[in-house]
Amino acid sequence: MAKLQVAIDLLRIEDAIALATKVSPYIDIIELGTPLIKSEGLSGIRKMKDAFPDKLVLADLKTADAGELEADMAFGAGADYITVLGATGDATIAGAVKSAKAHGKGIVVDTIGVKDRVKRAQEAIALGAEFVELHAGLDEQAEEGYSIQVLIDEAARAGVPVSIAGGVNLGSITAVKQSGVTVAVAGAAIYGAEDPTQAAKELKELLEA
Numbered sequence: 001m002a003k004l005q006v007a008i009d010l011l012r013i014e015d016a017i018a019l020a021t022k023v024s025p026y027i028d029i030i031e032l033g034t035p036l037i038k039s040e041g042l043s044g045i046r047k048m049k050d051a052f053p054d055k056l057v058l059a060d061l062k063t064a065d066a067g068e069l070e071a072d073m074a075f076g077a078g079a080d081y082i083t084v085l086g087a088t089g090d091a092t093i094a095g096a097v098k099s100a101k102a103h104g105k106g107i108v109v110d111t112i113g114v115k116d117r118v119k120r121a122q123e124a125i126a127l128g129a130e131f132v133e134l135h136a137g138l139d140e141q142a143e144e145g146y147s148i149q150v151l152i153d154e155a156a157r158a159g160v161p162v163s164i165a166g167g168v169n170l171g172s173i174t175a176v177k178q179s180g181v182t183v184a185v186a187g188a189a190i191y192g193a194e195d196p197t198q199a200a201k202e203l204k205e206l207l208e209a
């Protein structure tokens with residue numbers, strides 16, 4: 001069964017925890033988005049984990065260098081997963097994986113900006129990542145002609161554990177699920193919904209259908 005991850009792209013940890021409180025019954029992984037971490041720092045990760053000790057907490061660090069050090073910092077603050085950029089070198093991914101193994105946690109490699117996402121996903125799993133995020137970021141989503149279908153097609157042929165992020169919503173989540181993903185990531189479809197609790201509930205139901 002695929003997991004549901006909420007990407008919280010808010011700027012204040014109080015707002016993020018309030019949102020997580022509303023949606024957590026339907027969520028497997030709570031993601032602190034990159035802007036939230038830049039705004040609140042490592043203490044934001046600690047506050048979220050303290051508020052939800054039984055949930056998996058993902059810190060979307062998008063680490064580009066010093067993989068082992070940045071992973072140590074976030075795992076020390078309570079993260080269960082961190083993201084490392086697939087666009088960076090293998091040594092950075094390997095360093096973060098070393099830290100994850102030492103802490104009993106996991107690395108997620110984010111393919112944002114990577115030309116051949118499927119090839120890089122396979123390489124990242126070989127390096128020890130737990131799963132790879134096939135990701136079209138907010139800027140790519142805003143480009144004319146963007147369709148999540150590209151990610152869905154890539155997930156179906158990846159042959160390794162992947163998540164999809166970039167426009168997962170009530171209209172797309174069934175196709176996302178059918179592509180065989182390990183995790184479906186929904187940000188705006190939840191935090192931007194009029195009723196985030198209902199949105200999370202419906203997304204979870206479609207994922208489990």
Ligand SMILES: O=C(CO)[C@H](O)[C@H](O)COP(=O)(O)O
Pocket residue numbers: 007008009033034060135136137138141165166167168185186187188189
């Ligand atoms: O990591 C991100 C941006 O870099 C977003 O959290 C991720 O893309 C979620 O997107 P959406 O709001 O479309 O679900």
